[in-house]
Amino acid sequence: EAAVTQSPRNKVAVTGGKVTLSCNQTNNHNNMYWYRQDTGHGLRLIHYSYGAGSTEKGDIPDGYKASRPSQENFSLILELATPSQTSVYFCASGGDRGENNQAPLFGEGTRLSVL
Amino acid sequence: GDSVTQTEGLVTLTEGLPVMLNCTYQTIYSNPFLFWYVQHLNESPRLLLKSFTDNKRTEHQGFHATLHKSSSSFHLQKSSAQLSDSALYYCALLSGSFNKLTFGAGTRLAVCP
Numbered sequence: 001e002a003a004v005t006q007s008p009r010n011k012v013a014v015t016g017g018k019v020t021l022s023c024n025q026t027n028n029h030n031n032m033y034w035y036r037q038d039t040g041h042g043l044r045l046i047h048y049s050y051g052a053g054s055t056e057k058g059d060i061p062d063g064y065k066a067s068r069p070s071q072e073n074f075s076l077i078l079e080l081a082t083p084s085q086t087s088v089y090f091c092a093s094g095g096d097r098g099e100n101n102q103a104p105l106f107g108e109g110t111r112l113s114v115l
Numbered sequence: 116g117d118s119v120t121q122t123e124g125l126v127t128l129t130e131g132l133p134v135m136l137n138c139t140y141q142t143i144y145s146n147p148f149l150f151w152y153v154q155h156l157n158e159s160p161r162l163l164l165k166s167f168t169d170n171k172r173t174e175h176q177g178f179h180a181t182l183h184k185s186s187s188s189f190h191l192q193k194s195s196a197q198l199s200d201s202a203l204y205y206c207a208l209l210s211g212s213f214n215k216l217t218f219g220a221g222t223r224l225a226v227c228p
Binding site: 030031033035040041042043044045048050056058059090092095096097103104105106107108109 | 116148150159160161162165205207209213214215216217218219220221
């Protein structure tokens with residue numbers, strides 16, 4: 001069964017610290033995405049990737065980096081975490097065009113608090 | 116760049132009344148994919164409907180939507196709201212050569228007895 005797994009599920013970080021959020025998919029999807037969700041703003045795209053080794057900036061990339069070392073894994077990195085990055089982060093995979101026309105599938109989310 | 120507009124932030128309905136949530140989009144690409152996702156409290160977004168075919172109705176779980184490229188719209192409808200439909204609904208656009216997936220701000224649907 002298609003699945004997207006995020007880790008950790010909850011994280012408390014200190015201001016100025018480094019945070020890495022991980023995402024793994026076993027669906028062999030080319031496309032992967034990182035979003036943050038805040039009340040009043042919906043789902044905002046931070047970074048995305050169309051395959052191993054690629055990363056693209058989304059709509060709000062400032063303060064975030066991304067890494068796609070393999071087809072299965074896509075990480076979101078906060079080099080210097082700030083309280084404004086406190087949010088719920090979702091990873092998704094899918095949206096590959098072609099005969100499958102798979103809609104993106106979401107992970108369960110990571111709740112990040114930066115103190 | 117690409118954008119998705121959901122005009123209603125909150126829709127409150129009485130059970131049994133029809134549902135219509137608006138979604139319009141902007142993109143320079145000619146072959147967009149449109150999606151509706153539903154998110155219940157403390158859960159992740161889950162696919163409700165998808166379409167890439169112009170003027171073709173798509174249905175799932177009592178909800179339906181039709182992609183109209185002429186008006187750049189993909190409105191979500193249901194004939195009779197149920198209490199369990201109370202949730203956050205997102206319209207999303209997949210477009211471009213790199214398949215950027217853009218979401219609207221979301222519409223919260225509250226169905227009351």
